[in-house]
Amino acid sequence: MKILPVDNQQTSMMFLDVVDLVYKEDPAYIRPLDAQIEEIFSPKSNDFYKHGDAARFILVNDNGEAIGRVAAFINQKKAYGFPQPTGGMGFFECINNRDAAWMLFDTAKQWLMERGMEAMDGPINFGENDTFWGLLVDGFTPPGFGMQYNPPYYREFYEGYGFLDYFEQVTNILDITKPFPERFWKIAGRVVTREGYSFQHFSKKSSEKFIRDFVEVYDDAWQFHENFTPMDPDTLRKSLKEASAFMDEELIWFAYYKEEPIAFLVMFPDVNQIIRHFKGKFNLINKLKFLYYKWRNEMTRTRVVIMGVKPRYQRMGIESGMFWHLRDYVAKKPYLTEMELSWVGDFNPKMRAVHESMGAEFGKRHITYRFIFDPAKRVSQRAGSIPLDTREVIRSNEAKAQ
Numbered sequence: 001m002k003i004l005p006v007d008n009q010q011t012s013m014m015f016l017d018v019v020d021l022v023y024k025e026d027p028a029y030i031r032p033l034d035a036q037i038e039e040i041f042s043p044k045s046n047d048f049y050k051h052g053d054a055a056r057f058i059l060v061n062d063n064g065e066a067i068g069r070v071a072a073f074i075n076q077k078k079a080y081g082f083p084q085p086t087g088g089m090g091f092f093e094c095i096n097n098r099d100a101a102w103m104l105f106d107t108a109k110q111w112l113m114e115r116g117m118e119a120m121d122g123p124i125n126f127g128e129n130d131t132f133w134g135l136l137v138d139g140f141t142p143p144g145f146g147m148q149y150n151p152p153y154y155r156e157f158y159e160g161y162g163f164l165d166y167f168e169q170v171t172n173i174l175d176i177t178k179p180f181p182e183r184f185w186k187i188a189g190r191v192v193t194r195e196g197y198s199f200q201h202f203s204k205k206s207s208e209k210f211i212r213d214f215v216e217v218y219d220d221a222w223q224f225h226e227n228f229t230p231m232d233p234d235t236l237r238k239s240l241k242e243a244s245a246f247m248d249e250e251l252i253w254f255a256y257y258k259e260e261p262i263a264f265l266v267m268f269p270d271v272n273q274i275i276r277h278f279k280g281k282f283n284l285i286n287k288l289k290f291l292y293y294k295w296r297n298e299m300t301r302t303r304v305v306i307m308g309v310k311p312r313y314q315r316m317g318i319e320s321g322m323f324w325h326l327r328d329y330v331a332k333k334p335y336l337t338e339m340e341l342s343w344v345g346d347f348n349p350k351m352r353a354v355h356e357s358m359g360a361e362f363g364k365r366h367i368t369y370r371f372i373f374d375p376a377k378r379v380s381q382r383a384g385s386i387p388l389d390t391r392e393v394i395r396s397n398e399a400k401a402q
């Protein structure tokens with residue numbers, strides 16, 4: 001077996017195509033679009049190259065056939081916010097062979113060590129954590145768009161190598177053919193009638209306004225997340241452009257108080273229900289097929305990608321107010337039957353409580369691991385929890401500043 005860097009068109013294709021070998025007998029697997037993966041590793045397309053770097057590798061057998069792959073990357077904005085400089089690894093795929101898997105882990109580790117890193121998190125993405133993040137350990141059903149899927153045997157590779165749990169991610173599922181709990185709608189009914197509060201769905205014509213509103217809410221609501229970095233508007237513009245072919249404006253909602261943006265809910269139709277037909281390719285024929293499958297309403301599932309509320313307005317039922325407006329639209333689309341709420345980390349008890357209040361049921365579990373390179377320092381680290389009542393933290397900090 002031999003490791004090769006991905007540095008030309010041939011090795012790039014081998015990096016992409018190795019999934020056909022790994023998942024050839026797995027009917028649940030859905031191959032992501034090749035272009036989506038390639039853009040992650042293109043400095044022209046991925047804004048994370050502005051403050052980081054990445055490398056890809058493949059593992060070939062004695063016949064020169066690809067039997068595994070891995071990527072390693074450094075996000076300079078986050079790498080130094082931990083007890084030790086920490087990089088990332090991801091896009092790991094491998095046949096069921098421990099020696100092969102560990103060669104790939106060693107390769108990612110070596111690349112990161114040469115650049116001053118002392119640990120690596122994985123599997124993660126060289127981008128935002130709404131896509132390709134965490135190892136699937138429970139709920140091996142067809143993945144939603146951007147959600148990580150892998151064979152069950154990968155867990156033994158990671159944990160046998162020495163990766164330790166850093167945080168757990170849970171995806172919950174809502175059967176939207178069933179009514180929400182009555183208490184949920186009572187809260188929503190009160191919220192939508194409060195003076196000064198209003199709700200608007202996204203509009204492409206006013207996308208710059210909504211991008212500004214999103215960034216304002218995100219930077220305020222995420223300030224208590226570990227190693228927080230502000231949202232880059234260019235990253236958001238790129239995400240909206242990529243989703244333009246399948247996004248539905250009335251599935252994205254914003255809440256306001258006297259014109260101040262205070263919350264958002266971003267939900268997309270699950271385009272993976274169509275992509276599953278394409279085997280990673282999005283050529284002209286598949287583009288025409290996409291329009292056909294979309295017309296046939298093949299996307300029966302939606303995915304809540306992200307939801308956030310400014311700390312001052314949390315625990316006021318603002319989330320239920322957005323769902324109040326959303327339900328009228330969903331009712332006009334009877335082919336929509338399921339809503340995926342993904343994902344919520346175990347460091348975010350507030351959002352887990354929101355899912356429970358909606359009557360959501362468990363769907364999937366992922367784990368994001370951390371591997372510390374020095375065995376003498378290899379202790380379990382856990383992601384810092386978000387305070388349960390961030391409103392009180394804000395008020396306390398303001399009082400101290402006065």
